[in-house]
Amino acid sequence: MPMFEYHCNACGKDFEEIAGSEATVPCPSCGSDDTARQMSAPSLKTGAPPFKVGPVRPMPPSRPGGGCPGGSCGGCGGSTTLG
Numbered sequence: 001m002p003m004f005e006y007h008c009n010a011c012g013k014d015f016e017e018i019a020g021s022e023a024t025v026p027c028p029s030c031g032s033d034d035t036a037r038q039m040s041a042p043s044l045k046t047g048a049p050p051f052k053v054g055p056v057r058p059m060p061p062s063r064p065g066g067g068c069p070g071g072s073c074g075g076c077g078g079s080t081t082l083g
Helices: none
Strands: 003-008 014-018 035-037
Touching: none
Parallel strands: none
Antiparallel strands: 003 014, 003 035
């Protein structure tokens, strides 16, 4: 059975419940049957691999000139060389 999201009109609590599509679901907080099934965001399956967090490698030390070859990019106040 699918999981649905519900809102209790009596106490205002939002909750999730596995239930049939026509089932009346009581609120787990107050027990009221005055609940409404909410619209849920769909779960999209893209086929992309899951995001994985691995070990973080330290960044190499910065080079003189801000990493620009010869310091000539002009972005950091160095001289600009145009061909």
